[in-house]
Amino acid sequence: MVRISTLLPVFAAMATSQATRLLGRVNPATKELTWSATGISFAFTGTSASVPITSLWGSNSIQMVIDDGAPIVTDNVTGSSIETPTLAKGKHKVEIRKKSEALYGSVTFGDVKVTGGKLEKDKVPKRRMQIIGDSITAGYGLDGVAPCAPSAALENAPKTYAGLTAKNLSADYDIVAWSGVGLLRNYASAGEPDTQPKMPERWTRWGANDADNSYTFPASDTPDIVVVNLGTNDFSYLGVREPMQESTFADAMFAFGSTLRRHYPKAEFFFTSSPMLGDTWPTVEDAQHTTHANAVKSAVKRLGRRTHFVEFPTQGAEVGCDSHPTGATHASMAVILTAAIEDVLH
Ligand SMILES: *[C@@H]1O[C@H](CO)[C@@H](O)[C@H](O)[C@H]1NC(C)=O
Ligand SMILES: *[C@@H]1O[C@H](CO)[C@@H](O)[C@H](O)[C@H]1NC(C)=O
Secondary structure (H helix, E strand, O other): OHHHHHHOHHHHHHHHHHHEEEEOOOOOOOOEEOOOOOEEEEEEEEOEEEEEEEEEEEOOOEEEEEOOOOOEEEOOOOOOEEEOOOOOOEEEEEEEEEOOOOOOEEEEEOOOEEEOOEEEOOOOOOEEEEEEEOHHHHOOOOOOOOOOOOOOOOOOHHHOHHHHHHHHOOEEEEEEEOOOOOOOOOOOOOOOOOOOOOHHHHOOOOOOOOOOOOOOOOHHHOOOEEEEEOOOOOOOOOOOOOOOOHHHHHHHHHHHHHHHHHHOOOOEEEEEOOOOOOOOOOOOOOOHHHHHHHHHHHHHHHHOOOEEEEOOOOOOOOOOHHHOOOHHHHHHHHHHHHHHHHHHHO
16 A cells, blocks of 8 residues: 555545545645634545645644545644544535634644544535625624624634535635725724725635735636625724715725626626614614615616625624624524525526
């Protein structure tokens, strides 16, 4: 065995790259897992597998799903590898994904090692979704019960409406999300100028911490479905700045939507309202949920064919950390989004 594999290094490398797939938007040059729900997927025959950690920074919460079973969660990845438990001899499928987003940290995996067997070819889903958003799409505070302090461990991107909808549709998915991000302006914070990049800029990056315009739009990653859930942060203003105007936001959404369409001319686009905006807070006059939704609808109308508006209603009283949607709210959003997409795709 050892002798043969040293004789055929090229062949072995090919077999590995076919069998191991990076999930989400991951720069193949660095393999750094930054964005929410990025990860690795592989299938193998044998009794266990080990995934070496070659680089790590910050806090990273991950989950490992084996043979579609219950997720095995690690709240904060440490050490030099991630190991499957010892499994029954046979064929197994493993999917490891980050639960937490790029701002908390990143992790890089090396080549998977299998005990008592070998890597097998992994099935590649036919459909691909890209979901662009903010903390809602990153699953910020999803695993917490308010009041709670947000953390990497309490984020859960695979359990967001985005992850659940992709699962419903048996689609591969790329989440491009960053908590606090806006389309025109980020979350309102008193006394600090808003110098952080907005989503139209962050979206041009391969890894979340790579340079602007580093993403190369590889044909193999082209999504069939694009979901945009932005504006919750643009609309925050209380005590800090002027309220966002409907027409200003509509213009910005139209501009970003036009950019997206240029890159993905064949995709179906779904632009959503915000479950975190309501019509009674901060003021009834603002009617933020409706104002934002109307701006999105106006952009959708101007963008024309293959663009759709999806209404996520204002969430209920039960919330996760910092008033973010709970797992139950995300599940109900997934039902809405799945139906909207299935309506279009059949
Ligand atoms: C996670 O582990 C890293 C060390 O790898 C440490 O720096 C960090 O503080 C830990 N995060 C939490 C939330 O405990
Ligand atoms: C989609 O996902 C949600 C949440 O996981 C689930 O409740 C729903 O039944 C699924 N299927 C469809 C067709 O919406």
